[in-house]
Amino acid sequence: MAHEQPVDAAGFDAAVHAESGRLFAVAYSILRDVQEAEDAVQDTMEQAWHSWGALRDPSKRGAWLRQICVRRAIRSRRRLLPRLWLAESGTVQGQPASDPDPDLDRGYRRLTPQQRAVVTLHYEYGYTLDECASLIGCQPGTARSHLARALASLRKELNYG
Template sequence: MSLRDPAALEGWFFRILARRAANHRRWSAVRTRFARSFVPEPSPAPNPPEPALRARIAAAMDQLSEAQREVFVLVYLEGFTLDQTAEMLGKAPGTVRTHLHRALGTLRSELAEVMAELD
């Protein structure tokens, strides 16, 4: 048995991976909220700059919609092209470009203070 289009396998695989990651993120948030309702949080200790920066980036990423986050991660963190990302997610390339544009706008506005501090 041979695969007709090996490139289709990669798209299929990453589509499954993206859905599993979204499911994991959703259920992780549910588990965290559930645990917080029963376990008191310890008082926060002073954080060094690097964890604080990571927390701000994570908070900015949380402002993105699921679709925007998926596209941003696949293009900028995983290095896929817009066309590959569109194929993996089963969306039109124009839709992927729109999600990416909106994600970048949101991240720029959310992290403007961080960028000003780094300059």
């Protein structure tokens, strides 16, 4: 259901500046790729604009945007063709330095996006698994399954038995 709404460009831009850094942190934690994380934040802000009427109150933007960003991140697909604006901007950001724990980094990247999302949200951001389920859009048991499979995979990868 699309809604015609008055354009509040200044307020929207202020929200972009206030929230995008935190959203990038969440998206990067899941994706471990700067460009994909930036795409996830971009998609999030585009959807935020469409739902701007429900998001004008700053106090409830953070949690809602984080949830949208998580969902965008776990459905991220690396684009086959670069966006037009990439060519326009001429700025393709490099990846950060390699993680000091390459074995764990390799194992983490082999997890599914849903598994990475649950591990990150639960262990780093402190959400309960029920809350993780709501954030990624599944039933609680499914989120628990993602976590269990992820931990089992990482332990095996890192030879923790």
